[in-house]
Amino acid sequence: MDNIGWGLQMTVLGMGLVFALLALLWLLLTLVLKLDKEPEVEVTAQEATVEAERIAAIADAAVGAQTPEPPTVKGMPADLVAAILVATHRHRQTMRRQAAPLVRSVWPGSQLFASRWLATGRARQNNNWQPRGR
Amino acid sequence: MIDQETIGLLMKGVNAVSWQSLVMIGVSFVLFYLAIAKDYEPLLLLPIGAGCLLANLPLSPLVADDGMLQSLYNMGVGNEMFPLLIFIGIGALTDFGPLLENPKFVLLGAAGQFGIFLTLLLALLLGFTQNEAASIGIIGAIDGPTSIYVSGILAPHMLGPITVAAYSYMSLVPIILPPVIRFLTTKEERLIRMPYSSRKISRRTRIIFPIVVIAMVGTLVPFATPLIGMLMLGNLMKESGVVERLTKASSNEIANAVTLFLGLAIGSTMVGEDFLKSSTLFILILGLLAFALDGCAGVIFAKILNWISGGKVNPIIGAAGISAFPMAARVCQRVAQEEDFENFLLMHAMGANAAGQVASVVAGGVLLALMGAGG
Numbered sequence: 001m002d003n004i005g006w007g008l009q010m011t012v013l014g015m016g017l018v019f020a021l022l023a024l025l026w027l028l029l030t031l032v033l034k035l036d037k038e039p040e041v042e043v044t045a046q047e048a049t050v051e052a053e054r055i056a057a058i059a060d061a062a063v064g065a066q067t068p069e070p071p072t073v074k075g076m077p078a079d080l081v082a083a084i085l086v087a088t089h090r091h092r093q094t095m096r097r098q099a100a101p102l103v104r105s106v107w108p109g110s111q112l113f114a115s116r117w118l119a120t121g122r123a124r125q126n127n128n129w130q131p132r133g134r
Numbered sequence: 135m136i137d138q139e140t141i142g143l144l145m146k147g148v149n150a151v152s153w154q155s156l157v158m159i160g161v162s163f164v165l166f167y168l169a170i171a172k173d174y175e176p177l178l179l180l181p182i183g184a185g186c187l188l189a190n191l192p193l194s195p196l197v198a199d200d201g202m203l204q205s206l207y208n209m210g211v212g213n214e215m216f217p218l219l220i221f222i223g224i225g226a227l228t229d230f231g232p233l234l235e236n237p238k239f240v241l242l243g244a245a246g247q248f249g250i251f252l253t254l255l256l257a258l259l260l261g262f263t264q265n266e267a268a269s270i271g272i273i274g275a276i277d278g279p280t281s282i283y284v285s286g287i288l289a290p291h292m293l294g295p296i297t298v299a300a301y302s303y304m305s306l307v308p309i310i311l312p313p314v315i316r317f318l319t320t321k322e323e324r325l326i327r328m329p330y331s332s333r334k335i336s337r338r339t340r341i342i343f344p345i346v347v348i349a350m351v352g353t354l355v356p357f358a359t360p361l362i363g364m365l366m367l368g369n370l371m372k373e374s375g376v377v378e379r380l381t382k383a384s385s386n387e388i389a390n391a392v393t394l395f396l397g398l399a400i401g402s403t404m405v406g407e408d409f410l411k412s413s414t415l416f417i418l419i420l421g422l423l424a425f426a427l428d429g430c431a432g433v434i435f436a437k438i439l440n441w442i443s444g445g446k447v448n449p450i451i452g453a454a455g456i457s458a459f460p461m462a463a464r465v466c467q468r469v470a471q472e473e474d475f476e477n478f479l480l481m482h483a484m485g486a487n488a489a490g491q492v493a494s495v496v497a498g499g500v501l502l503a504l505m506g507a508g509g
Contacts (some may be wrong), residue, residue, distance in 0.1 A: 003258045003264065003267075004255065004258055004259065006258075006264065007251075007254055007255040007258045007267065008255065010251060010254060010268075010504055011251035011252070011254070011255060013504060014250070014251050014497070014500050014501060014504055015244075015247070015248060015251055017355075017500045017503075017504075018244050018247050018493060018496055018497050018500055019241070019244045021350075021351065021354055021355065021496050021500070022240045022241060022243060022244040022489070022492070022493055022496065023240075023241065023244075024350065024354075025237075025240055025346075025347065025350060025351075025492070026237050026238060026240045026241065028346055028350060029233075029234065029237035029240070029343070029346075030237050032339055032342055032343070032346065033234065033237065033333070033339065036335075036336050036338065036339045038333055038334045038335065038336055038339075039333075039334070040331050040332070040333045041331065041332055041333075041334075042329075042330070042331050042332075043330050043331065043332040044330065045327070045330050045476075045477075045478035045481075046478060047330075047332075048330040048332065048478065048480070048481040049467075049478040049480045049481060051332075051481065052232060052463070052480040052481040052483075052484045053480065055229040055231060055232065055460070055484060056460035056463065056464065056480075056484065058227055058229060059227050059228055059229070059459055059460045060460065072464075076471075
């Protein structure tokens with residue numbers, strides 16, 4: 001029972017001291033930052049995450065940081081990024097099919113793109129049913 | 135002709151095999167499996183496994199008084215040098231910017247140390263001595279070098295299991311923290327988005343930070359000076375930018391060599407006769423509990439901060455107030471994104487995580503001070 005009393009005393013004292021020391025550190029850091037007078041600017045969460053990922057990537061090399069983490073791309077799981085890429089590509093293909101005949105090999109807007117009317121006219125010229133020379 | 139004596143000499147190794155050494159060789163295989171197949175802390179678990187295997191082979195000359203493993207132990211573990219050298223490397227790789235941007239998160243780091251003292255209480259209840267209980271509690275710092283440093287001073291005979299628990303559980307942070315977070319928070323709390331504002335941290339502030347921390351902690355808790363001193367020395371070298379060669383050497387060559395030596399030396403303490411005790415099992419269980427308790431305390435404290443701030447703090451980041459940097463922060467980010475894919479908490483969690491790193495060292499020093507040891 002004495003040991004438990006001692007343990008409780010240690011817990012209260014220990015956590016009290018840890019909190020007091022870190023609160024003091026908070027105060028000191030706030031003071032240093034005030035003296036530094038660097039302006040505070042709003043950033044988007046994505047921007048902050050990219051910066052955090054950069055910091056984390058450096059710390060990953062430390063001993064004790066080797067965790068079997070799934071690979072990530074800018075904070076997102078790599079397999080999810082791959083799935084998004086595949087979905088985007090499929091969507092692009094679908095849009096293309098819906099927007100033009102299957103035979104079209106270039107995207108509308110390209111200099112190689114020809115409208116249906118123009119394509120039909122060219123086809124008629126190239127495949128004339130009348131014999132040559134008449 | 136081969137006489138009986140020669141056969142006896144040839145069979146000396148086989149005759150010296152004991153069931154304890156066989157079990158420990160099995161343990162070394164488990165460590166190899168975790169390191170190689172599961173990729174759990176391979177940098178440490180593989181050398182520890184090798185040390186354990188080499189120390190438990192019959193009549194191993196490596197653990198004799200002048201054997202290599204014993205010499206490594208005397209050279210850097212018995213006098214606490216190896217964990218301190220590793221700390222220089224960790225300091226050189228750690229960017230405290232996220233903490234400097236949000237200094238209030240330093241309190242989350244403090245809350246994340248509750249597990250140390252709660253585990254100490256549990257260890258006392260299980261009949262461990264005060265020094266042993268404090269050494270088991272320090273697993274809750276979730277910081278390998280701190281655990282080695284403190285337990286090496288308070289209970290050197292328990293160094294093996296404590297180190298194995300500290301490092302292998304550190305790899306389990308992604309498995310331990312998510313259920314703790316989900317259990318203690320509601321869906322609404324996990325969905326809280328925290329606003330971002332970025333403050334440019336000048337080079338001057340980055341240089342002042344390690345000096346202030348060393349001066350403050352070293353003065354108020356002299357027992358923590360070796361730990362915080364080396365961590366901040368590494369960080370000062372990095373931030374000053376004038377000793378790039380030393381910074382690179384500390385975080386690469388020195389850290390790698392010391393990690394190998396430390397792993398082998400720790401593994402060599404895992405000799406069957408000393409390791410295979412019921413106390414080892416208790417250490418492993420209590421260590422796991424310490425991790426979970428740290429996460430619980432952090433999340434509960436973050437919930438209190440959320441309540442005080444009027445709903446502006448996502449309690450998930452409380453779980454990052456431990457020392458496992460940066461994996462705890464990443465776990466928090468992942469849990470948050472499971473609920474809301476567009477919720478980006480990583481920078482806030484990194485702030486809490488960096489605070490946890492400082493706080494775990496402070497807690498280790500406080501523990502030593504209260505025990506009247508070290509220094």
